[in-house]
Amino acid sequence: MAQLQYADCTSKRPVRRSRRVLVWVIFITILCSSLYISYLSLLLLPRIFVLPAALFNKPLLDLSDFSNLADHCAAIPPIPLSDFVSRQRSLVKRLRETNAGAYIAEPGSNGLYFANISSAQWHLSERPFLIIITPAERPVTEASFTILAPRFEIERAKLLGIPIIRGEGLGSQSIAFIEWAEDEDPFNVLFKALPDSVTNGTVVLDQGMRKFIADGLVGAGLTVKSGGYPPRIAQIREQKSAAEIELLKCANEATVLAVREVKRRLRIGMTESATRKILEQAMTAVGLTNGGGLVLFGENAALPHGSGTDKRLEYGDFILMDVGGSLHGYVSDVTRTFTISPPGSIDPRHLELWYVVLAAQKAALKAAQRGVYARNVDKIAREVVKTGLEDYGVKMQERWRFLGTNDQSQENFDVNDYFTHRLGHGIGLEGHESPYLVGGQSNRAVLATNNTFSNEPGVYILNKVGIRLEDCFYVPENGPGVLLTEGVGGLSASPWEP
Structure with missing residues (x-):
């Protein structure tokens, strides 16, 4: 009988150990499955459950x-007057080097660069508005400005605040305003008002100028500088x-x-x-x-x-x-x-x-x-x-x-x-x-x-x-x-x- 009891005792131990192992296997399996399902949920949730678009x-x-x-x-100021004057002087120098009498542009990036007039300030339309920059007679380093604008817009043009050296003495710059009436050809009006140094010479047209404007200037009698937009003028703006x-x-x-x-x-x-x-x-x-x-x-x-x-x-x-x-x-x-x-x-x-x-x-x-x-x-x-x-x-x-x-x-x-x-x-x-x-x-x-x-x-x-x-x-x-x-x-x- 003692041997039978001993045999019964030893036979139960592996059963209990097997149960413990089985419990741990089931527990680990459930834990891993839960973690994997959670991971998949994170990946798939945005695809299978999309919150309302309005949210x-x-x-x-x-x-x-x-x-x-x-x-x-907030503390960074806009471009100072000294920078504008420096740009204008560089442009005048390039015009003299290329024997050009004037630089003509519309409001745009180059109009903004030289004259502080952008297309946002003056919206481009079928009515020509032109910025003409010419070398001044005295002093020869300075630029003179001419603005062509429709007659009914001329007073607004005068408010644009073109950055120049103002005053009466040597070194001051001038701005001339040329107006044209609705029943006039604006290009002919401009040609008649420009000095001989411009009308008898050549001009540089801004590379962004619209074709009908360029055609109108040529049709009025201006001679455009051959060879396209001079690289020397483009380089002024390229170097900051x-x-x-x-x-x-x-x-x-x-x-x-x-x-x-x-x-x-x-x-x-x-x-x-x-x-x-x-x-x-x-x-x-x-x-x-x-x-x-x-x-x-x-x-x-x-x-x-x-x-x-x-x-x-x-x-x-x-x-x-x-x-x-x-x-x-x-x-x-x-x-x-x-x-x-x-x-x-x-x-x-x-x-x-x-x-x-x-x-x-x-x-x-x-x-x-x-x-x-x-x-x-x-x-x-x-x-x-x-x-x-x-x-x-x-x-x-x-x-x-x-x-x-x-x-x-x-x-x-x-x-x-x-x-x-x-x-x-x-x-x-x-x-x-x-x-x-x-x-x-x-x-x-x-x-x-x-x-x-x-x-x-x-x-x-x-x-x-x-x-x-x-x-x-x-x-x-x-x-x-x-x-x-x-x-x-x-x-x-x-x-x-x-």
């Missing part, structure tokens, strides 16, 4: 919520003054700050259009006019200027914002590609491409020095992207499948299929102005001191991902380009830190 399409914040941005550019660079710095810094504030307010499920509205609010709050830009989520960013759809933000998406605004007429241009999703939810191939684009941006900035051909800066950025795409393919072992091609020969790989636009453009009173950072032997532009450019390499893979990073910079007297966004940290630090 996402109304602004999340009032302008007062951006009050921390309001003072960033210290005051211009300060304005561009503050405008670009403010734009970066606005983007960062918008990032803090982004939520999964928001639409591109709702985000644009918040972005516009932030740009207004930071003190910039005409602020706004592109907002593209996920695969929509593979089209550099947008898809025309209104995608909702999903986990794992990159967010591309290409943003600009204006400060006293000077324009910002900043692009950030970033994410609000945790690292584990981002396709590692997308992350790798992001760092390739950043490397191209850094290489271009380092190469952008005085005396360098603009086309070579574009070339250097393109080479970095090409190498990055090739290395990326080796590491991931599926480059060709991901890039959407079955041709796996290195000879047929063209970086321009993925880095589809030029590296950059000049920036100042216009968002895009000369000179340009673009490849090709036809681009003979050479970087000069105080040229200002955008630096915006990108990689775009259709239906998958688009990444672009953009910061503007100026060319110093010596050394590499200096970021206009340096005061707020400069380049993006990571895909989570724009």
Whole structure:
């Protein structure tokens, strides 16, 4: 009997141990399943449960919520009179060098640059309004102004406040106003009023002048300088003054700050259009006019200027914002590609491409020095992207499948299929102005001191991902380009830190 009892006792121990193991297995299985289901829920919730559009399409914040941005550019003054006079003197010098009697422009970017008259101040219409700048007789370094305006608008024209040295003594400048009646030919009226030095010589017409205006001036008897718009005159505006660079710095810094504030307010499920509205609010709050830009989520960013759809933000998406605004007429241009999703939810191939684009941006900035051909800066950025795409393919072992091609020969790989636009453009009173950072032997532009450019390499893979990073910079007297966004940290630090 004792042996039987002993045998019964020992036979129960493995049963109890097995039960404990089974309980632990069931517990761990349930725990892992719960964690996995929770993870899937986080990924799928935005897709299967979309909150009403009205919730996402109304602004999340009032302008007062951006009050921390309001003072960033408040102390930056507009362009001073001394800068305008310096520009006018440079123009007079170029006119004399080219034996031209006058420079004629309409309200616009060059009208704003030389005479502080923009197309916003004087709306262009079928009625000619012209700014004529001629070398003064005394002193020979100064500019004289003539304004052609409709008779019924002449008093308004006199209120425009053209920046000149006013007074009666030597060195003062003059403005003549020529009016034309509705039943008169304005071009003939102007021709008869201009001095012989203009009518018997040649004139330079602004490169932005409308064709019917140019035709009217030629038809009245003026002779236009041959050879197109003189590069020497274009270079005046291309090389910025210290005051211009300060304005561009503050405008670009403010734009970066606005983007960062918008990032803090982004939520999964928001639409591109709702985000644009918040972005516009932030740009207004930071003190910039005409602020706004592109907002593209996920695969929509593979089209550099947008898809025309209104995608909702999903986990794992990159967010591309290409943003600009204006400060006293000077324009910002900043692009950030970033994410609000945790690292584990981002396709590692997308992350790798992001760092390739950043490397191209850094290489271009380092190469952008005085005396360098603009086309070579574009070339250097393109080479970095090409190498990055090739290395990326080796590491991931599926480059060709991901890039959407079955041709796996290195000879047929063209970086321009993925880095589809030029590296950059000049920036100042216009968002895009000369000179340009673009490849090709036809681009003979050479970087000069105080040229200002955008630096915006990108990689775009259709239906998958688009990444672009953009910061503007100026060319110093010596050394590499200096970021206009340096005061707020400069380049993006990571895909989570724009």
